[in-house]
Amino acid sequence: MVNSFLSVNGGHWAWTVGLRTFFLAILLLTILLVQGRLKHLLDTLRKQWWVWAGWGSVSYGLVYVLITFAASLGPGWLIAGVFQFTIVAGILIAPVLYKDQRAKIPVRALLLSVLILVGIALMQWSQKGGVYTTGQLWLCVILVLSAAFLWPLANRKLMLHQEKYELQLNSLQRVAGVALGSVPVQIILFAYGYAEVGFPAPQQLVAVLVVALSSGVVGGILFFKAMHMVRADGAALAAVEATQSVEIISTVIGEVLLLGIAWPNELGTAGMLLVMAGLILYSLPARRRVLIPAEV
Template sequence: MQANQKIKAIGIGLLASFFFCSTYVMNSFISAGNGHWAWTVSLRTLIMLIILLVILHFKQQLKPLLHVLKKQPGVWLFWGSIWFGVVYALLTAAAEFGPGWLIAGVFQFTIVAGILLSPFLYKDGRAKIPVRALLLSFLILVGIALMQWSQRNGSYTDAQLISCIILVLLAAIVWPLSNRKLMLFIEEHDHKISAMQRVTGTAIGSLPAIVLLMGYGYSEAGLPGEQQLLATSVISICSGVIGCVLFFKATDMVRSDSAALAAVEATQSVEILATVAGEVLLLGIAWPNLYGNIGMLLIMGGLILYSIPVRRKVLSAVR
């Protein structure tokens, strides 16, 4: 794999992270307005799916995708329900118990989880855990911990924060598991589909779970309000469509290189920075103190260290 392709994948992953942060900021906004989490999850996926179906129709990529889905619908139903059902239900429910910056921070455990899951998912060279990538991932997590420590005197109780952390940790493990398993399935069956088609197929597979969530949301809180509809639309477009497509594209580009794949997944660390900035501007929270700023520097330092070997390869090729 060419070094410049790895750098490009990391850059796309970073861009995706900025769009992903809308999930945490808008979830906090919805929670503050007493919007039910089940409606947030279901509407987010449904709106996103409608947009993607329209785009694929005009690109003449919808029929090929449906042909792939018909071959083994059970796989898409299962992982779709996990990806857009379980993962986002956990993240959205967590917004009831903690602020967006905490959720974005704890979710970065997905970086380490993705690396540790590799031996259980692959049977080739990708099964090896890259020690350097693992160490740098822990460096990033130390930075995240410092950012969380800087915000320890919040308005939530200890019990609420513990519940929040448990929900997000579960999501952080399931996220890379579902993403890598589906990529592996597509690879093994040699399905020629784009990142956008993969997102759409996963969303289609989640529809049974989404319908159940909509029924639960209606039984608990009735129909969603206009504010929740608007906020979930923002999440659907920014995180669901743009963020997911960019991130899937980045992981597809380096799926055969476990170290590069870990580096792309590590770009999600930037979500915490973008989320804090978004909550400061939109929700009026205080910017992190000295500990928080040190944490930010550690996160950015970890990402820079990830890219050093790749940059060296590029420079050597140029010379």
């Protein structure tokens, strides 16, 4: 929703992406410094910096470049809907990433993911003949689908790296490590943004700070903690990733109230209801004892 606001009001996407991670890194590093956990994180990153720089540049660099640029081509709630492909992508890449029981594709989880994607497809179709051209919508879909595949890939590769080397990092340290790893990409984005439009406006700085606090600090830490707690179970991992579908509903409500867009038509509303139904069914596997305690 904030990305859509910035796009409408002229905020350059390169500054939006770079500043988001910059603010996130500053906030998390400050918290870790106060907690006395910063030195341990820096020592860990120093030993294998290329891993964190590589996957950090993907998850907090390339993924957000694709999503933020897509915000100029379609409504925010539609982008949030397309991004739910990450649910299926996380399941499909499992056989390539894992060599244990997680390599098996859970059929029930896959079917429920398809149900959610059907709801997303209805929301997509509801935009036919709207204010955006067909070409804009197609390019928007391609960009966000690419991001939706890269996001679970980067997250799971870092989890596997942490397991392999038995790195004792909590959720906050891990998010901070990913943010620091993406610094090279952020520097490039700052340079590009400055070359295009100069320095960002104060309005853009405030808006991106809101994104960093809400999505990065609060949402990011809770999401990574949840993923870490169920990392040994493929179906539960898919269930955690499926909770991201809530962003579709929250985004459309926010855009209607704050940006003045029209509420989606009957097809769009039906799609959101299907997504909600899929989420309710997804919660059932979580009743099994698959949780692994995770320190915040």
